[in-house]
Amino acid sequence: MNTAHTLIIRHCRNQLIARGWPSSLEVDTNQHYRAGDGVAFYGKLETKTLLALLPVLEAKGLLEETVVAELKEIITDTRSSVLLNRNHLSERYSHAGTMTLRYSSDMQAPLETIQLLLKALRAEINDICGRVAADGYRLCDAVNPSYRPSVFQRKTRNFVVSVTETKPAEQGIDEWSNDALDSCIDAILQKNATFRTLQIRISYGENNKMLGRSCVPYVKRLPDQPVRGWFGRELLRDAVTEAKGNIADMLAALDSFKRAA
Structure with a gap:
């Protein structure tokens, strides 16, 4: 369900x-x-x-x-x-x-x-x-993606962090308690909150080659709430960890190539 x-x-x-x-x-x-x-x-x-x-x-x-x-x-x-x-x-x-x-x-x-x-x-x-x-x-x-699924994008000199809404997973909410479900329903119907599932992507280069990606389910947002009010840095953790691992692998491969050359 x-x-x-x-x-x-x-x-x-x-x-x-x-x-x-x-x-x-x-x-x-x-x-x-x-x-x-x-x-x-x-x-x-x-x-x-x-x-x-x-x-x-x-x-x-x-x-x-x-x-x-x-x-x-x-x-x-x-x-x-x-x-x-x-x-x-x-x-x-x-x-x-x-x-x-x-x-x-x-x-x-x-x-x-x-x-x-x-x-x-x-x-x-x-x-x-x-x-x-x-x-x-x-x-x-x-809970489903909106008609404008792109949430925000942040760029640095070398990297791009993009956040988009995606379809929620079929599993997961079945494990919620009745109190948690009621709290979610009340927030939506009484406060117009949303509980979107977000895909976080970290990329680099002109072709936006992916370094790290993660999916965070049921992130609560209230109407007119600024990004800093609902998007905590902890939401980036999994994507950043994957990106760091891929960067480390690339640096190791580059170092091996330099020694071989």
Whole structure:
């Protein structure tokens, strides 16, 4: 799973839990700036969860007080559930429209009342999916290379240090703790931070022959922050070490050539 998808799925789970939905739901995401892309979740809403969601749906104006009272009477002390199933669209997409809702219970219930429950749940699903999808595009933009991937270039008499944004590695973020993921998501959505993966290259000569190169993942930058505020010298360490090794090899080869000549 790539970096953006990991962040989006974590963000979706956080939103579900905050709204009273179970953390056990399976979350899918597919965001590539195409129509129909977004986020969806599948699983089962048990009796306990449904009862907990009723006041939430009422507070949002999705269910009337009388309907909530009737549903509590219908659902309490029964084995009722709502299944969030995949439909045929889920083979290609992930969004609210790929989810089908089905009510199940061991007790007979008025069809009209159950339909009102499913309609309210559908409205809440649409809202969750829409909000997370919108945030998801911001998360994608924050971790993937921008349209101007060249960050900066510094030149001396003999050397050039160039820094460019590159595609983040597929691995690495899976090892982050949930707290680290939440901190990253909050920085992106609340502070407009970016977490780019940077390629650092040290070269020399007219043809920019490479001496050293390194890749530094998830470097945090805040809007309008000057380079000196986020690019520490420690980020150059691996590229400089490689460059020094290559320079030493060239000097040794040159010294050997002089002795041979």
